[in-house]
Amino acid sequence: MQTLDRRNFLKAVSGAAAASVLTVPQSFAATAKARVVVVGGGFGGASAARYLRLLDPGIDVTLIERGTRYTSCPLSNEVISGERDIRTLQAGYNGLARRGVKVVHAEVTQVDPVNKTVATADGQSFPYDALVMAPGVDLDYSAIGGLTEELAETRLPHAWKAGPQTLLLKKQLEAMPDGGRFIISVPKAPFRCPPGPYERAAQVAMYCRHHGKKKAKILILDSNDSFSKRPLFEEAWKALYGYGQGGMIEWVSGATGGIVEQVDATAMTCQTTFDDHKGDIINIIPPHRAGKIARDLGLATLKGTWCEVRPESMESTAHKDIYVIGDSCVGGELATGNGFPKSAHMANSQAKVVAAALVARLNGLPPPVPIYTNTCYSVVGHDWGFSVVHLFRVENNKWVYVAKGSGISPVTFGTKEKPLPVPRSYRKMEVAYADGWLRNLLADSFA
Amino acid sequence: MTKTKTLLALALIGVCATASARGDIEMLARTCNGCHGVGGVSVGLSMPSIGGLPKEYLRNIMKQWKYDERSAITMNRIVKGLSDDEIDALAAHFAKQRWVPAPQQASAALLAKGKSAISENCEDCHGFTGSDPDVDAPRINGQWAKYMELELAKYRDPRFKMPHRKMKKAAQDMKPAEVPAAAGYFGAQDK
Incomplete structure (x- = not known):
């Protein structure tokens, strides 16, 4: 009969913990078997740190994040319209600290993939056995003439990273005169939160309708020719605010002149390939790319913009022992146009995959079979919401989009032969579910 | 060793x-x-x-x-x-997981109204506090009241396909004001 030495005994103990979330006795967990550093404390990074500790308390986990408080982008459009207090979207890092995550608030300046260390601006250095990169997206201001980061923080907020700019855009909206024009410029896909710009248009319209700005116009200048949950948005826009000619909301596709190339913050105009548009508020969402620290490290292998990873583990294709999750990575069934959406829930799901893969690897156990899911709600009125769900599996080391387990809320009710409009009560329920989803997602990432 | x-x-x-x-x-x-x-x-x-x-x-x-x-x-x-x-x-x-009730506050008036509503419509299958259900029914003691209201709304709306006949009938027999009362009553139960 085989006997165990102490090392393998520890493996067995934490292996059991890994798979069934048993509590490892303190005396066995005291010696860290591996050091994992997580860079970035958004939904992805926080969830990764949390699940690593949940699955194996024997692993030493350090989370490095600049900010001390995180604001959820999901549902932050409701803050702009005054429907939601921004504090309901915030989470701190005490929950993770209580789970034994070493939380370090610092700016990561460099990663050395050879010596396996992470350096921060304040001169600290963190050695790692495995590194999880979750830096989120960088916004490329230089892609639009006349736009700068400074302008985004003052006159032309993108409000695409929830926080001070969300509140700034809300203030601008409150000050907008009746008959004013609110322009939203949408970057070329892929970008964070695919339905976000269109939900924002609805939230702005709702605010205007209920706050004496019934003559306001919302103009969406889109760099793309279609968009997420389109039939659902168009139905709601039409029913609630008026859409198209004479309506409150107008959408211009990329092919018909929606691509903004230049902005003038003094004249408050933006220039597209076809036309100039004057706005009282110009909300330019600049094009996205993987966070700088990931690009600097050479992880952005797809056109220098996005980080490619391995389906079974989320490990970078560029560097061993470095994993990339969240909005910086690219994955899914790209050939059929079913890539991973850049969403909070997707990042949370990827984090669970990376945590399980790492725990198995660090314990010498066979790699688990990953599964990826996404749920994302959009709220377009007091009593009107809808959602999309995604399911991805991994077969033969490739992501497979499972169409049967994916899709948007129904566009019609009843049967194929006898379609009926979807009951308003159904749309209203999704508003309630959106709130419950966000609360659980925050807890599943930060608590 | x-x-x-x-x-x-x-x-x-x-x-x-x-x-x-x-x-x-x-x-x-x-x-x-x-x-x-x-x-x-x-x-x-x-x-x-x-x-x-x-x-x-x-x-x-x-x-x-x-x-x-x-x-x-x-x-x-x-x-x-x-x-x-x-x-x-x-x-x-x-x-196999542990049921963790989340008892929510409710006014005495709502609890009283809820108690009378549930004794007529819910107790048979879910038990007096919602913790002793029939085999085909869920526990609902300390379940979220908001969720239960939404679920009851589905049972009460003929456009929603809800297969449990007994539950459907019980939900449809309730008066509109009894719905939040029953949900609030079960939501408030810790045991």
Whole structure:
């Protein structure tokens, strides 16, 4: 009969913990078997740190994040319209600290993939056995003439990273005169939160309708020719605010002149390939790319913009022992146009995959079979919401989009032969579910 | 190595072997946490806690959603991507978790109204506090009241396909004001 030495005994103990979330006795967990550093404390990074500790308390986990408080982008459009207090979207890092995550608030300046260390601006250095990169997206201001980061923080907020700019855009909206024009410029896909710009248009319209700005116009200048949950948005826009000619909301596709190339913050105009548009508020969402620290490290292998990873583990294709999750990575069934959406829930799901893969690897156990899911709600009125769900599996080391387990809320009710409009009560329920989803997602990432 | 330690280690190898066989279902179950909370204990008022609900109940509703025998807002889409075996395993997994009630505050007036409403319509199948259900019914003591109101609204609306005849009838027999009262009453129960 085989006997165990102490090392393998520890493996067995934490292996059991890994798979069934048993509590490892303190005396066995005291010696860290591996050091994992997580860079970035958004939904992805926080969830990764949390699940690593949940699955194996024997692993030493350090989370490095600049900010001390995180604001959820999901549902932050409701803050702009005054429907939601921004504090309901915030989470701190005490929950993770209580789970034994070493939380370090610092700016990561460099990663050395050879010596396996992470350096921060304040001169600290963190050695790692495995590194999880979750830096989120960088916004490329230089892609639009006349736009700068400074302008985004003052006159032309993108409000695409929830926080001070969300509140700034809300203030601008409150000050907008009746008959004013609110322009939203949408970057070329892929970008964070695919339905976000269109939900924002609805939230702005709702605010205007209920706050004496019934003559306001919302103009969406889109760099793309279609968009997420389109039939659902168009139905709601039409029913609630008026859409198209004479309506409150107008959408211009990329092919018909929606691509903004230049902005003038003094004249408050933006220039597209076809036309100039004057706005009282110009909300330019600049094009996205993987966070700088990931690009600097050479992880952005797809056109220098996005980080490619391995389906079974989320490990970078560029560097061993470095994993990339969240909005910086690219994955899914790209050939059929079913890539991973850049969403909070997707990042949370990827984090669970990376945590399980790492725990198995660090314990010498066979790699688990990953599964990826996404749920994302959009709220377009007091009593009107809808959602999309995604399911991805991994077969033969490739992501497979499972169409049967994916899709948007129904566009019609009843049967194929006898379609009926979807009951308003159904749309209203999704508003309630959106709130419950966000609360659980925050807890599943930060608590 | 002492004899005790060896025995403990062997016991743990046993756990480990079982665990790795179950590994995939754990991975799948974790995807539910995003909306239903870790271990199926929800902190979102509109999302139900599912940890500790009866296996039969969980399996039935997931299969009903999958085969379009029951309406839902989101779950009917999600479960269509799962195999029947996965549904069975998920039901077994969450049934094994501890039921953690989240008793919510309710006014004395609402509780009194709720108590009278539930004794007529709910108690038979769910028990006086919602903690002693029939085999095909969920526990609802300390379940989120907001969720239960939404669920009752589905049972009361003929456009929603809800297959449980007895539950449907009970929900439809309730007066509109009894719905939040009954939900509030069960939501307030800790045991």
